[in-house]
Amino acid sequence: MTITLLLGGIAVVRGASVGWEAEGLLRQEVGRSLGETAKGLAERLDADMRARTARAAILGSLEALQDPRSAQRLVDEILTRDPSTAWVGVTDAQGTVVAASGGILVGQSVAQRPVFQRAQDGMFVGDVHDAVLLAKLLPNPSGEPMKFVDVSVPLKGPTGKTVGVLAFHYSWSWARDVVGALLDMVRNRTGTEVLVMAVNGTALLGPDGTMGKPLVFDGLEAVRARGDGWEVARWPDGREYLLGFSRGAAGQDVSDLGWTVIVRQPVEHAFAPAQEMRLHILLSGFVFAGIFGALGWLAAGWIARPLRLIATEAERMRAGEPGAAIPEITRGAKEIGTLSRALRELVTSLTASKAALARMEDIAYQDRLTALPNRRFFEQYLDVALSRARAEMGHVAALYIDLDGFKPVNDRLGHDAGDEVLRQVGVRLASSLRGDDVVARIGGDEFAAILVSSGCSGLANLDEVTARIIAAVNEVVVVQGQPVRVGCSIGVALWPLDGPDLSSVLKHADEALYEAKRRGKNQAVSYASMAASPLPESD
Known part of the structure; x- marks a missing residue:
């Protein structure tokens, strides 16, 4: 009975303490x-x-918008190229719509609407609101209430006088x-x-x-x-x-x-996870306590002395004394030896469980600086990507991306400026890829991406993707009030064309990255192109 209570107490204390520690770690890490x-x-x-307001400001400076015919062609083109634009229109100085996407509201006055009035003094950005004039005029396949975000800018004549307004209604669905x-x-x-x-x-x-x-x-x-x-x-x-x-x-x-x-x-x-681990510790502890408590009761008279030794060491362990350990009994009854070994294994198991919970602190799949997935997530995702490509009879494209000109930014402006550049580059990389593609920061100024295609031609536009990435990274970043520009080199390899597994494909993508650096940087090089037309070795 004493042994049963002792082991049960150890299980409860260890289970509760480990569970609370795990909850504390998870609270901090997950939060x-x-x-x-x-x-x-x-x-x-x-x-x-910000990109939408910048685009509106640029378009508002076009003199062609002051001609109704030219303006109509432009707003139709804008609607075609940006699916999130629900309506775009141009008014005259009195607020009458003279050109609009789909001809909606042409000839009607919007002079009393904030999108016209607030744009008289400069750019206007309106918060999310329900559709008013356009609720019954625009297609709405979902049937849900339509919500817009407004952006409008004044149109200035040669004398600087406001001669009209360019107004955008962006569908709030883009946020979703x-x-x-x-x-x-x-x-x-x-x-x-x-x-x-x-x-x-x-x-x-x-x-x-x-x-x-x-x-x-x-x-x-x-x-x-x-x-x-x-x-x-x-x-x-x-x-x-x-x-x-x-x-x-x-x-x-x-x-x-x-x-x-x-x-x-x-x-x-x-x-x-912490609650499951705590329950597992408690259950396993009580199971072992019941088993070995029964053995102790049956052999109490014969095994009193070695059991007292075991109990003494267990009490020392519970008190946290250094060097305390369940002794391994090699003499006397066979059951005593079995009991001592099992108790040592139980303590080892409990200690390993605590160590496993401690490791949970390190299991964070997100890079804190860029909010992109980190190297650990990327490495675990490789098996998922390969399984998906095999199931869909498709391909996997591996991209290694390394920034060009990043070190001078750190040297000249400091690490805080370098961190801001990395954050903005992370946003641009995520914006340049599809929603189901994965891009991760794998260390320093190095990034990697995995693109999975379905069928035989899903990656036919890979050159467009790499060109889009390079163009996005090359855009100016303003840091500490100073314009900064960095570039990027990209190495590309495909599975199964460039390797039988993703490990070899990633290795070849890395080789292609170094080739891109060698060819002058700020460009993409595929492993296949290296094999087809290798550069001559330098003397």
Whole structure:
């Protein structure tokens, strides 16, 4: 009975302490990871909005928009090239629409609408709102309420006087597409949801039943005050969630929007690994306690002395004394020797379980600087990508991407500036690929991407993809008020054309990357092109 109670007590203490430690580690790690994910989503939304306002400003400077016929051709072309544009139109100085996509609202006055009035003094960016004039005029296959984000700029005549307005209504559905694409990085987290909260506290994006309604939960004021971080909060549904949040719209043109991105996960899902481990420890401890307690009771008279030795050492272990260990009994009854060895194995198992829980702290699949997947995620994803390609009889493209001219940025402006360049490059790489492609930061200024195609021709546009990546990375980055420009070299290899497995394909992609550096940098080189036309060896 004494042995049973002793072992049961050890199992309870070890199980409870290990479980609490694991919950603490998971709370910190998952909370930080959700916060970084929210920040990445907020930066992506902000980057998209800044790109739209910049495009509107450039288009607003075109003199062709002041001619109704030319303006009509231009707005039709804009609608064709940007699916997220629900409506774009040009007005005259009095607010009458003179050209519009699809001819919608041409001849009608929008003089009383904010998109016209607020653009008289400069660029106007309007928050998410319901459709008013266009609700019944635009196609709406989903049947859901249509919501727009407005951007408008004044059209200036030769004298600088406002002669009209160029107005865009962007469909808010593009935000859902952005969120859906970046959430692939956290799809392994059960129950993870994303909400976008407006400045007034209403939900602009979220689970069913939340859109358009005020978001009220414990910790709301802390979220608004801190801007970026993570919290544990209780929501009106009675459940506790781990929240990662980030307030975006730090840029000049979109600073009035102030959207807050919230990524939440139920606490019971976030802490499930720790709870399962604690239960496993408790159950295994009680099983062993019952077995060896019965053996101890049957042989109590004969094995009293060695059992007292075992009990003494167990008590020392429970007290945390250094050097304490269950002794291995080699003399006397065979059962005593078995008991001592089993107890040593039990303690070893419990210790290994604690070590395994400690390693859970290191299992984070996201690069904290760029919010992209990290090397560990990338390496684990390779098997998934290969299985998918085999199932779909497709191909896998492996891209190694290394920045050109990055070291001088660090040397001249410092590591903080270098970190900002890496963050922006990460956003551009993610924006340049499809939603189901994976791009990861694998260390320093090195990135890697995996693209999976279906069928025989899914990667026919790979040259376009690499050209798009190079063009995106080459765009100017403003850091500390200074324009900075970096480039990138890309090595490309294909499975199964360039290797029987992804390990050899990645090796060949790395070789192609070095060849791209050798050929002058800021270009993409495929492994197949190296084999077809190798450069002569230098003397």
